[in-house]
Amino acid sequence: LGITVKPIVVNDRYINPELGKYHARLRTLSRSCQDIKEKFGATTDGIYYLTTANGVMYQSFCDMTTAGGGWTLVASVHENNIHGKCTLGDRWSSQQGSDPKRPDGEGTWANTITFGSAEGATSDDYKNPGYYDILAEDVSVWHVPNGAQLQNWTSDSILRYHTETKFLSNSGGNLYYLFKKYPVRFGIGECSKDTGPTSPVVYDTGDKHSTKTLYGPSVRDQFEPGFITFRVFNEEKAAMAICSGIKPIRCHTEHYCIGGGGHFPEKAPQCGDFTGFDSDSYGSNTGKRASKELTEAAVLIFYR
Amino acid sequence: LGITVKPIVVNDRYINPELGKYHARLRTLSRSCQDIKEKFGATTDGIYYLTTANGVMYQSFCDMTTAGGGWTLVASVHENNIHGKCTLGDRWSSQQGSDPKRPDGEGTWANTITFGSAEGATSDDYKNPGYYDILAEDVSVWHVPNGAQLQNWTSDSILRYHTETKFLSNSGGNLYYLFKKYPVRFGIGECSKDTGPTSPVVYDTGDKHSTKTLYGPSVRDQFEPGFITFRVFNEEKAAMAICSGIKPIRCHTEHYCIGGGGHFPEKAPQCGDFTGFDSDSYGSNTGKRASKELTEAAVLIFYR
Amino acid sequence: LGITVKPIVVNDRYINPELGKYHARLRTLSRSCQDIKEKFGATTDGIYYLTTANGVMYQSFCDMTTAGGGWTLVASVHENNIHGKCTLGDRWSSQQGSDPKRPDGEGTWANTITFGSAEGATSDDYKNPGYYDILAEDVSVWHVPNGAQLQNWTSDSILRYHTETKFLSNSGGNLYYLFKKYPVRFGIGECSKDTGPTSPVVYDTGDKHSTKTLYGPSVRDQFEPGFITFRVFNEEKAAMAICSGIKPIRCHTEHYCIGGGGHFPEKAPQCGDFTGFDSDSYGSNTGKRASKELTEAAVLIFYR
Numbered sequence: 001l002g003i004t005v006k007p008i009v010v011n012d013r014y015i016n017p018e019l020g021k022y023h024a025r026l027r028t029l030s031r032s033c034q035d036i037k038e039k040f041g042a043t044t045d046g047i048y049y050l051t052t053a054n055g056v057m058y059q060s061f062c063d064m065t066t067a068g069g070g071w072t073l074v075a076s077v078h079e080n081n082i083h084g085k086c087t088l089g090d091r092w093s094s095q096q097g098s099d100p101k102r103p104d105g106e107g108t109w110a111n112t113i114t115f116g117s118a119e120g121a122t123s124d125d126y127k128n129p130g131y132y133d134i135l136a137e138d139v140s141v142w143h144v145p146n147g148a149q150l151q152n153w154t155s156d157s158i159l160r161y162h163t164e165t166k167f168l169s170n171s172g173g174n175l176y177y178l179f180k181k182y183p184v185r186f187g188i189g190e191c192s193k194d195t196g197p198t199s200p201v202v203y204d205t206g207d208k209h210s211t212k213t214l215y216g217p218s219v220r221d222q223f224e225p226g227f228i229t230f231r232v233f234n235e236e237k238a239a240m241a242i243c244s245g246i247k248p249i250r251c252h253t254e255h256y257c258i259g260g261g262g263h264f265p266e267k268a269p270q271c272g273d274f275t276g277f278d279s280d281s282y283g284s285n286t287g288k289r290a291s292k293e294l295t296e297a298a299v300l301i302f303y304r
Numbered sequence: 305l306g307i308t309v310k311p312i313v314v315n316d317r318y319i320n321p322e323l324g325k326y327h328a329r330l331r332t333l334s335r336s337c338q339d340i341k342e343k344f345g346a347t348t349d350g351i352y353y354l355t356t357a358n359g360v361m362y363q364s365f366c367d368m369t370t371a372g373g374g375w376t377l378v379a380s381v382h383e384n385n386i387h388g389k390c391t392l393g394d395r396w397s398s399q400q401g402s403d404p405k406r407p408d409g410e411g412t413w414a415n416t417i418t419f420g421s422a423e424g425a426t427s428d429d430y431k432n433p434g435y436y437d438i439l440a441e442d443v444s445v446w447h448v449p450n451g452a453q454l455q456n457w458t459s460d461s462i463l464r465y466h467t468e469t470k471f472l473s474n475s476g477g478n479l480y481y482l483f484k485k486y487p488v489r490f491g492i493g494e495c496s497k498d499t500g501p502t503s504p505v506v507y508d509t510g511d512k513h514s515t516k517t518l519y520g521p522s523v524r525d526q527f528e529p530g531f532i533t534f535r536v537f538n539e540e541k542a543a544m545a546i547c548s549g550i551k552p553i554r555c556h557t558e559h560y561c562i563g564g565g566g567h568f569p570e571k572a573p574q575c576g577d578f579t580g581f582d583s584d585s586y587g588s589n590t591g592k593r594a595s596k597e598l599t600e601a602a603v604l605i606f607y608r
Numbered sequence: 609l610g611i612t613v614k615p616i617v618v619n620d621r622y623i624n625p626e627l628g629k630y631h632a633r634l635r636t637l638s639r640s641c642q643d644i645k646e647k648f649g650a651t652t653d654g655i656y657y658l659t660t661a662n663g664v665m666y667q668s669f670c671d672m673t674t675a676g677g678g679w680t681l682v683a684s685v686h687e688n689n690i691h692g693k694c695t696l697g698d699r700w701s702s703q704q705g706s707d708p709k710r711p712d713g714e715g716t717w718a719n720t721i722t723f724g725s726a727e728g729a730t731s732d733d734y735k736n737p738g739y740y741d742i743l744a745e746d747v748s749v750w751h752v753p754n755g756a757q758l759q760n761w762t763s764d765s766i767l768r769y770h771t772e773t774k775f776l777s778n779s780g781g782n783l784y785y786l787f788k789k790y791p792v793r794f795g796i797g798e799c800s801k802d803t804g805p806t807s808p809v810v811y812d813t814g815d816k817h818s819t820k821t822l823y824g825p826s827v828r829d830q831f832e833p834g835f836i837t838f839r840v841f842n843e844e845k846a847a848m849a850i851c852s853g854i855k856p857i858r859c860h861t862e863h864y865c866i867g868g869g870g871h872f873p874e875k876a877p878q879c880g881d882f883t884g885f886d887s888d889s890y891g892s893n894t895g896k897r898a899s900k901e902l903t904e905a906a907v908l909i910f911y912r
Contacts, residue, residue, distance in 0.1 A: 003317055003318045003321045003324035003325070004316060004317060004318075004324070005313050005316050005317070005318065005324075005327075006328070006331065008331055009613050012612060012613050013611055013612060013613070014611045014612075014613065016331060016332065016333060016334075016343070016344075017611045018333045018334055018335065018355055019330065019331060019333050020611035020612070020613075021355075021359065021611070022330075022333055022355065022359075022361065024614070025359055026627065026630075027614065027616055027623075027624060027627060028624065029624060029626045029627050029630055030624075030626055031626070039624070040624075046358060046359065047358045047359040047360055051626055051629075051630065052727065054654060054655045054727060054758055054759070055629065055630075055633055055654065055655040055667075056655055056667055056725070056726070056727055057630065057667070059359075059360055059361070080410075081400055081406060083403070083405050083406070084400055087400055088392065088399050088400055088696065089399075089400075095696050095697075096689055096692055096695055096696055096697075099691070101691050102689060102691070106688075107731070107755075111728070111731035111732075111755055112725075112727050112728045112730075112731050112755075112757070113724075113725075113728045113731045113732045114725050114727075114728055116417075117360070117416075117417075117418050117433075118360065119356065119358060119360055119416050119418075119433060119436075120415070120416045120417045120418055122416075123411070123415035123416050123417045124415075124417045129725075129727060132727075147411075147414075147415055147416075149416070150358055151358070307621055307622045307625045307628035307629070308620060308621060308622075308628070309617050309620050309621070309622065309628075309631075310632070310635065312635055319635075320635060320636065320637060320638075320647070320648075322637045322638055322639065322659055323634065323635060323637050325659075325663060326634075326637055326659065326663075326665065329663055350662060350663065351662045351663040351664055363663075363664055363665070384714075385704055385710060387707070387709050387710070388704055391704055392696065392703050392704055393703075393704075420721075421664070421720075421721075421722050421737075422664070423660065423662060423664055423720050423722075423737060423740075424719070424720045424721045424722055426720075427715070427719035427720050427721045428719075428721045451715075451719055451720075453720070454662055455662070
């Protein structure tokens, strides 16, 4: 049963076209989308096969068109419940409340846990082996409305940008190593002297002005748009992982940075994947409150 | 290392029989079990390889025998804790309590999140890419006792039925699109004027009478057996996803429908994957309480 | 598109070396690492392809060197929050608190749910299909510091041992069947007359003395090192799954056994994957408290 050989090809054509498509995908199996692009000349956005150094195989989305292509989707930060402060689904901060005894929270930024799927990346958190396995130079970030289907991600995005500074090279080659060097851990540093790497960005959708308006009006003078910044602390020494599209110049980073460690001391609830974007009045985009567009969009992270 | 070619076949037979079985499975790679049956004549129940339109590959169980076969398992609704009301594991309603601020709850019925595995479908919730990717006409539903092993599902089932009305064709071709059209969302509709699609069913295990007795004695006059109904509201405007084997004719649907949005206003706890099946006295099958058999069986959902 | 055949090999060499490595891995596809070793002579630790009897394919880590090799990693028990008592992440006990109405807790020890990944096994709980599918004779257990990378597991381990008694043969051939026979369920047995199987172990890293010192000083006279013991009850009839490296001779097993059912009646919080290792003062290794080394190491379980 099943141990005799059967033909899969007749006259140089696959009997089963789906098997043919699968084999075509498999032929470009690589460590990263950049490798797939460079070695096999792939130019189409879509799902490709990838492998870690250890030989763990997985599938992810490759952006083969933006700024030369070769971008591997490695993660998405999705806020499943802006009212839930470090509750279930806050995998990029803490899922068990704000707790000084768990300063790293889930530890997701600097460990090898994986979860979610590429096709579900706008409906759920996502992290694949590429996050810790791929050695890269730059990042690309897309803010894609929740629930958008993969084939519409590019057109639906409200903000897209990438770095060209190769800043990852100085931090081990990816975010896993970067956040080992700059832990997202409550209490181990101060605003702003312990801020991690920052890099200017090149916009692919949106610009400095549109970036600014995504955040709350009363905090727009607290950052400079046109950058991406990693591992910041706020006034209460709470750690945040990424300030998307901006470089903070003040210390209320919980209103414009995402991800985090496991403790946010302030009374007003800020703990969560999207920290204090809501500031008790979700999506109103008044005062410190981020816009509904930004709050209801997943943050997709690519490496190249 | 690993880059030279080695033979996998000698004298037309696989050196490694497991590789032969794998290749046999792979040869029928298709978008659905229906395709596998029609294109390759598969007649055996079991695990097959499937692919989404985007090229995401996954494995699921195909029922190749019931009513002509070609049924793809796409989901299971498993109640892991009937005493937990919208707690962890209630992925088909809410995992974060009953909360009017989260009217859709987890949103699982209408998003592309996937979780679980086919072999674990009677011990855990399950949802694979077929749920949103396959375009189908009918559904089949099996109520399989918790923990039953895959090879025993058919014989162990307490209730099995399928539709033949092709009702999915009018709602986008699968439940993902059906529930986008008829959201499982608290407060957006009323019983019974906003009830979604309903279809008569053909029984494969059990009948109208046995269906009736699975539910609580005092609610058996509140529905008509022999149907499957989608997206209903109860008196308090709580939304439920599926009324399995029945068509409600009254409004206490929390006692005979499953899945849900994120809010169930009534004081008596009803929020959860199996809503108010227990009605504070689990499995007693007295009053409104569903039977132990039904409460301790996973609801497996197939497309064709 | 994708349905014509393209060469993957030129002059007996793979055009894409990654595809060559993948095919090399796939050639040894087997039901267990033991099969891979015996049938294909594999001698290298690493990631291999495995399949269940039903044909579900997965990847896991094979230890091909210890005591003859052939060990399949099937699970890891990882404590993500020693302060959280039966909270999220306590998949090997209960994730919904200590509750006598859920005597089995998550039921993980005796069901077919799978989760996690091999490369993430020291950062998260892990359970693959091999846990219930492979038929084996012995177990091997590694205590690997949290976050250790796969390539360093062997050298980083603080304790490694295996059995040679073939004790699994008497309990169905794996832990899934063993724990069906000896349920990890609160209240169904007593210390110590209902203790499950125990077996002497052979040490690969550490010894009887080092095993002893990993546990709290004041409980070191409550067990005999040099064994592994399955399914024990403590004085309050709470069930635990594994006493790693030891055979209990008293009944305060919550301080030196891991995993559990869903209820731990004592007031002092003991419910969790690592039960009462902390005993309200985490990692101090004074009194009943286990060492920081042990508490911050994942317990990897292998079959052969």
